[in-house]
Amino acid sequence: MFLANAKVDSVTQIGTNVFLLKLQSDKIAANAKPGQFVNIKVSNSNFPLLRRPFSICNVEGDYFTIMFTSVGEGTLVLQKKQKGEFVDVMGSAGNGFSLDGNYEKAIIVAGGIGAAPFPFLIKELEKIGKGIICLSGGRTKNDCITYEMKNVSIATDDGSFGFKGNVVELLSSQIDRYKNERIKIFGCGPNAMLKSLQQFCFTRNIEAEISTESSMACGFGICQGCPVQSATDKNKFLLVCKDGPVFNVKDIELP
Amino acid sequence: MSAVDLSVSVGPLKLRNPILLASGTVGYGNEISEFIDLNKIGGIVTKSLSLKPRKGNSSQRVVETPSGMLNAIGLANVGVEEFLKTKIQFLKKFDTKIICNIAASSVEEYVECTKLLTGEDTISAFEINVSCPNVKEGGLEFGNDKKAVAKITEEVKKVSTKPVFIKLSPNVSRISEFALAAKESGADAVSAINTLVGTAFDIFSRKPKIKNITGGLSGPAIKPVALAKVLEIKQNVDIPIIGIGGIFSWQDAVEFMIAGASAFQLGTVNFVHPNISETMINDLILYCEKMKISSLKNLTGSFIL
Numbered sequence: 001m002f003l004a005n006a007k008v009d010s011v012t013q014i015g016t017n018v019f020l021l022k023l024q025s026d027k028i029a030a031n032a033k034p035g036q037f038v039n040i041k042v043s044n045s046n047f048p049l050l051r052r053p054f055s056i057c058n059v060e061g062d063y064f065t066i067m068f069t070s071v072g073e074g075t076l077v078l079q080k081k082q083k084g085e086f087v088d089v090m091g092s093a094g095n096g097f098s099l100d101g102n103y104e105k106a107i108i109v110a111g112g113i114g115a116a117p118f119p120f121l122i123k124e125l126e127k128i129g130k131g132i133i134c135l136s137g138g139r140t141k142n143d144c145i146t147y148e149m150k151n152v153s154i155a156t157d158d159g160s161f162g163f164k165g166n167v168v169e170l171l172s173s174q175i176d177r178y179k180n181e182r183i184k185i186f187g188c189g190p191n192a193m194l195k196s197l198q199q200f201c202f203t204r205n206i207e208a209e210i211s212t213e214s215s216m217a218c219g220f221g222i223c224q225g226c227p228v229q230s231a232t233d234k235n236k237f238l239l240v241c242k243d244g245p246v247f248n249v250k251d252i253e254l255p
Numbered sequence: 256m257s258a259v260d261l262s263v264s265v266g267p268l269k270l271r272n273p274i275l276l277a278s279g280t281v282g283y284g285n286e287i288s289e290f291i292d293l294n295k296i297g298g299i300v301t302k303s304l305s306l307k308p309r310k311g312n313s314s315q316r317v318v319e320t321p322s323g324m325l326n327a328i329g330l331a332n333v334g335v336e337e338f339l340k341t342k343i344q345f346l347k348k349f350d351t352k353i354i355c356n357i358a359a360s361s362v363e364e365y366v367e368c369t370k371l372l373t374g375e376d377t378i379s380a381f382e383i384n385v386s387c388p389n390v391k392e393g394g395l396e397f398g399n400d401k402k403a404v405a406k407i408t409e410e411v412k413k414v415s416t417k418p419v420f421i422k423l424s425p426n427v428s429r430i431s432e433f434a435l436a437a438k439e440s441g442a443d444a445v446s447a448i449n450t451l452v453g454t455a456f457d458i459f460s461r462k463p464k465i466k467n468i469t470g471g472l473s474g475p476a477i478k479p480v481a482l483a484k485v486l487e488i489k490q491n492v493d494i495p496i497i498g499i500g501g502i503f504s505w506q507d508a509v510e511f512m513i514a515g516a517s518a519f520q521l522g523t524v525n526f527v528h529p530n531i532s533e534t535m536i537n538d539l540i541l542y543c544e545k546m547k548i549s550s551l552k553n554l555t556g557s558f559i560l
Contacts, residue, residue, distance in 0.1 A: 001289055003530060041527060046322040046475050046503070051527060090529075217317045217324055218526035221286045224279075224302075224328045225317035235310055237331070242286075255314060 034121035035096030039219035041088040055117035103184035105131035111189020119148035137167025266443035270297035277522035278356035283342040290529040298352030308334035323474030327467030386424030386449035398424030408440035431491035444495035489515025505538035
């Protein structure tokens, strides 16, 4: 893990309230793995005080990208970054997705801004010849993110676009198409969605990994601020930042 | 080699410089060592240890507040036995002072922990946490009771072969009375301050933002309070003080020494700038050179009122 002064290359709006921030840091770009995150000190002041964690969205040469929705004081600052500015970044942090497993087709399941880690993952999965199917869900058409996704189906809660319902219901409606294929699911989104995805995978006995989120202070294991219950040891919490943020669905109990 | 002498003493404990890493903000040292050379700082205070492992509170444990954060980790730790078996092995590799922080639910447990740890050569001193705001039993209740602080100090001193520091709670009206109780019971120094009790609500769900309802406030928001507490102790009790509370820069650290601290601990800042304990060393030297201070220890309690 490194501390780097990453140079802002661009801020691009790709959705109603969705932004891409492209940063330059050879050290972080060279060491990043899909599903890992960076922890960003968005300002030089005490406002906000703590770093903010963001999934690494993609990596290209010396550059890496993060995707975010502008929702709070931290993301508002990031949204206004100008080309050439420097940003204090810690990373790449945590455990990412494992590409291993007995599967030929990867099913990507994203809820809202949970789409963030997948462009990088999809690129790496394609390199090793895996088939890709993407499902993206959101409350309305405007909340569904399909950036750099392949073979995408959309689900909206209000039915304003694509399948009417949540993204796990969409997955359920399509799963029989893949009954003769070996599949692995990669999910990221809000906890309620991940919990429902986890249940779905248990019921169908499908291999799956999910990327979780939590409020955290440090991002590298020292503050102990991001516990998630271990599924195998009742007396143990795992840490989202260090043991995750990506977990096998069998390893954790979501709140 | 600089001519400035950064070494300090906290009672009988000699430190190469006054920079210590605060308990609960650096675990047992392994993660932070990715960012700093532990051999260069004064020492590290371990995460609070209890006799048995503690799982800690469930999520949500932390939340940011203006210029600070609330935490209610609940003293999650590996327990004394596991610490001695595995965690201390990593720390042994470094030439830095290891101060072992102990948190317990009863006087007997404090004594038992101290007995088990005091034979370990790698440990240089104990910091007794009588002031954790986030556990139901012990913790804050001890920290609010002068007799309890005196009793714990006295009993731990009886079995400890190392210096004993008492970490005081700021959630009292006169902290100097607690420092006096610790001193009269044999404490070698006091650490001041632990976190302040605070809370925050989500205005839409109307629920507290952290599961434990209240948590400990830390970060720059508490620095003026911490400085005033250090000053109050310095003016009223003759005991070495380790200053803690919202230090985010070398300038903050210097303020604590002027107010009366012999050494200081960096806490919340480690989460944001994990390398600051090392980068601060040179800044302290430059400050001393500029101020024509040959020995940093001369700064302690040098306030002019």
